[in-house]
Amino acid sequence: MQVIEREKIIGQIEDLKKKxxxxxxxxxxxxxxxxxxYGFLPNIVMQEVAHSIGIHPVEVEGVASFYSFFRTKEKxxxxxxxxxxxxxCDLAGKQNVARQFENELGIKFGxxxxxxxxxxxxxxxxxxxxxxxxxxxxxxxxxxxxxxxASQIIADCRRDFxxxxxxxxxPSDIKKAGPILDNGIKPVESLKKALKMSRSDIIxxxxxxxxxxxxxxxxxxAIKWQLAGAAKGAKKYVVCNADEGEPGTFKDRMLLYxxxxxxxDGMTIGAYAIGAKKGFIYLRGEYLxxxxxxxxxxxxxRSQNLLGEKILGNKDFSFxxxxxxxxxxxxxxEETALIESLEGYxxxxxxxxxxxxxxxxxxxxxxxxxxxxxxxxxxxISKGAVWFNEYxxxxxxxxxxxxxxxxxxxxxxxxxxxxxxxxxxLQEVGGEDAKAVQIGGASGHCIAVKDFHRxxxxxxxxxxxxxxxxxxxxDMLQVAKNFLEFFVEESCGQCTPCRDGNPKLLxxxxxxxKGRCSVTYLNExxxxxxxxxxASKCGLGQSSPNAFLxxxxxxxxxxxxxxxxxx
Numbered sequence: 001m002q003v004i005e006r007e008k009i010i011g012q013i014e015d016l017k018k019k020x021x022x023x024x025x026x027x028x029x030x031x032x033x034x035x036x037x038y039g040f041l042p043n044i045v046m047q048e049v050a051h052s053i054g055i056h057p058v059e060v061e062g063v064a065s066f067y068s069f070f071r072t073k074e075k076x077x078x079x080x081x082x083x084x085x086x087x088x089c090d091l092a093g094k095q096n097v098a099r100q101f102e103n104e105l106g107i108k109f110g111x112x113x114x115x116x117x118x119x120x121x122x123x124x125x126x127x128x129x130x131x132x133x134x135x136x137x138x139x140x141x142x143x144x145x146x147x148x149x150a151s152q153i154i155a156d157c158r159r160d161f162x163x164x165x166x167x168x169x170x171p172s173d174i175k176k177a178g179p180i181l182d183n184g185i186k187p188v189e190s191l192k193k194a195l196k197m198s199r200s201d202i203i204x205x206x207x208x209x210x211x212x213x214x215x216x217x218x219x220x221x222a223i224k225w226q227l228a229g230a231a232k233g234a235k236k237y238v239v240c241n242a243d244e245g246e247p248g249t250f251k252d253r254m255l256l257y258x259x260x261x262x263x264x265d266g267m268t269i270g271a272y273a274i275g276a277k278k279g280f281i282y283l284r285g286e287y288l289x290x291x292x293x294x295x296x297x298x299x300x301x302r303s304q305n306l307l308g309e310k311i312l313g314n315k316d317f318s319f320x321x322x323x324x325x326x327x328x329x330x331x332x333x334e335e336t337a338l339i340e341s342l343e344g345y346x347x348x349x350x351x352x353x354x355x356x357x358x359x360x361x362x363x364x365x366x367x368x369x370x371x372x373x374x375x376x377x378x379x380x381i382s383k384g385a386v387w388f389n390e391y392x393x394x395x396x397x398x399x400x401x402x403x404x405x406x407x408x409x410x411x412x413x414x415x416x417x418x419x420x421x422x423x424x425x426l427q428e429v430g431g432e433d434a435k436a437v438q439i440g441g442a443s444g445h446c447i448a449v450k451d452f453h454r455x456x457x458x459x460x461x462x463x464x465x466x467x468x469x470x471x472x473x474x475d476m477l478q479v480a481k482n483f484l485e486f487f488v489e490e491s492c493g494q495c496t497p498c499r500d501g502n503p504k505l506l507x508x509x510x511x512x513x514k515g516r517c518s519v520t521y522l523n524e525x526x527x528x529x530x531x532x533x534x535a536s537k538c539g540l541g542q543s544s545p546n547a548f549l550x551x552x553x554x555x556x557x558x559x560x561x562x563x564x565x566x567x
Contacts, residue, residue: 009045012037013052024053025362027344031064032325039075046072066346066492067327068123069285077112077119079157082136085122086247086442087482088129088405088468093146097133098122100147104154118157124330124486126286127250129405129468130173130412139289143170172254176428178399178415179391180372183379187261188306190378194269195314197381199229202273206377208385210397214372215241215333216440216464217539221377224367227357229274231365238271238279238319239361239368241338245284245330246441247486248466250403251413252371256283256290259375260297264321266374268311269381270367271319279321280361282338285328294323330490334538335368337492348494349538372401372465392418396457400465404429406438407471422452422461431469436476436554441466442483443543446476448554476555477562480548481509487544498541501532505548515562522560526552 016033020026027049034045041064050057064070083089083098102108105118112119128134131143135153142153174181194202207222228236240263244252255263267279283291298321301307309318329347332338336350339361360366369377376398380388392398396418402425405411409430416425422439426432438446439456440463447454447461454460470479484506493499508525511517529545536542552559 006044006048009048010052013048017052022053024055024344025342027053027060027063028067028327028341029324031060031070032327035070040071040073043072063344063346067285067329069328074112075116078117079137080119080121081153082121082123082126083109084124084126084128084132084134084136085482086125086129086486087438087479088125088248089132089134090478090482091406091470091474092132092144094133096147097135097145097150100150101154104151118154123286123328124490125245125247125249127244127253127284128170129248129250129403129466131170132405136286141170141289172250172258173412174254175404175410175412176414176416178417179387180376180379180399180401181259181413181415183262183383185262185379185382188265188304190262190382191265191268191306192312194265194272194381195312195317199273199275202269202381203229205385206273206380209380209388210385211373211376211380211388212396212458213369214376214400214464215370216246216443216462218458218462221369221373224357224369225270225273227355228360228365228367231358233365235278235362235364236271236274236276237361237364237366238267238274238276239335239338239342239366240267240279240281240374241333241335241368241370242287243282243284243326243333243338244287244371245333246443246464246466247483248403248405248438248441248468249464250405251401251465253287253290254413255371255375255401256287257293260294262375262378263371264297264301264306266369266376266378267321268306268319269378270369270374272317274365274367276367277319279319280342281321281323282332282342283323283325285326288325291323291325298323329492330486331492331538331540334540337538338368339366346492348492349540351537393455393457393459395459400456400463402463402467403465404467404469406467406469407431407434407474408469416456418457419455421455422447425456425467426452426469429469431471433472434469435472435474436470436479436551438466438468438470438479438547439463440546441468442486443540443546445546446470446479446550446554450554476551477509477512477559480551480559481506481513483547484509484544487540491540491544495535495537495541497532497535498537498544501528501536501541502544504528505532505545509548512559513562514564517560519560522552522556 016030020029046060047057050060126134135142211221212218332341332347337347341347356366399417402414439461491498529549
């Protein structure tokens with residue numbers, strides 16, 4: 001490159017540092033903006049970024065190579081077409097759409113057309129599982145794409161009809177609302193009430209409600225907030241985990257767009273309760289099209305004195321929120337991996353202890369809750385713990401918002417109280433003829449008809465919200481394969497059981513497909529899966545064999561002794 005180009009790069013980096021900050025935590029936003037400029041991240045760009053923020057170039061390259069949305073080797077096309085490859089879109093006919101895109105463009109997935117117009121890629125869940133097959137082109141999302149529409153999309157791109165500057169939010173399909181989705185309170189009502197309470201009273205109310213984290217782990221929210229509030233630290237942080245990447249999950253897309261004020265109220269209440277002055281919304285890279293909308297919401301709240309200095313006239317409380325984008329790494333849904341990503345590192349989970357409530361973002365006390373949890377917390381402060389306890393079970397209080405997809409007549413978003421049975425859920429969504437139901441997305445468990453009497457609750461079948469229904473004709477071995485392919489791709493590679501174990505399980509599935517797997521070897525694979533569950537470092541590895549093991553247990557007769565089709 002010429003000297004003038006190097007000087008230009010240096011100038012661009014300095015401008016971006018003014019926008020995003022000068023420390024290591026600004027690395028991902030800076031790289032994201034530079035990729036927009038150059039279409040990829042040339043070596044010289046990564047080198048100059050490293051020199052500018054005082055780290056070694058190999059560290060920048062290590063970060064860029066970790067996240068699937070960064071490209072370091074070649075420039076992407078003007079239109080980057082990403083087709084969702086996870087199970088719900090598979091069931092909706094993804095293969096036909098994929099073939100048509102290849103036919104229209106004359107390239108395979110992973111390639112760019114010679115004229116530089118199109119790059120064709122697979123991606124994992126786009127959060128449109130109820131409206132698949134889903135396609136993202138640059139920042140624009142398309143739902144219910146069939147082969148004919150794929151052809152039309154390409155034609156529109158060639159005529160430059162699609163402008164990435166004008167992203168759109170595909171409407172959510174809410175099939176059943178309950179007390180959370182149909183809450184009836186006015187914007188900011190919760191925050192105003194909270195600021196009249198003491199910090200200890202806020203946490204006591206959350207504790208009395210029995211609210212547990214809605215991301216799936218079910219850790220009591222009040223304990224997390226109390227520990228962070230009591231921790232020593234001049235700086236404290238609130239992080240909203242909006243990195244909804246679990247295949248089959250799409251509720252956060254709706255909540256972010258339709259319950260924005262409640263979410264921001266919940267984050268601000270959490271900040272007030274623990275004494276934080278700064279918050280982050282970590283928004284998954286696939287939801288980039290939502291960023292402008294969320295930024296406008298934050299701006300509006302600042303103008304209304306709901307964010308910033310001395311919120312609502314409270315001289316002792318200042319708090320603001322920044323949006324940070326993910327770059328395509330499912331593991332960043334794990335809270336310590338998310339914090340690593342916020343700090344500008346590879347999204348690799350940390351050893352625990354210490355926990356984020358003591359040693360979180362940049363070593364400071366930090367609470368990380370998901371979108372639904374913050375919304376629930378805001379409503380509990382407004383309506384009270386007794387109201388929340390009217391729903392659910394003794395050990396699972398309140399209601400849960402579910403993303404329901406797959407082989408049912410009415411896929412979409414549903415709100416149900418904890419404690420309903422799988423049979424009752426299937427009757428509600430039109431999936432009575434199901435032969436299997438995946439509870440909790442790819443990391444959950446696949447249950448057969450014999451277990452449909454079980455309840456969806458923390459004490460029985462826990463779920464972060466994803467429910468995928470499989471009809472009588474579904475090939476359960478292909479379901480297991482799809483989930484394992486997902487985990488093989490999304491493993492951060494940090495620990496051996498997950499990094500090396502899941503590919504071995506996938507090899508076993510390929511043997512089963514060919515009808516060449518003995519029961520003895522299948523039992524060895526089960527033992528391997530159990531070892532991965534026990535020995536993996538984080539929740540991704542610990543849960544990655546769940547679907548494989550449960551499908552093997554429940555559908556063994558269906559997957560053994562196959563006679564493969566002739567080539």
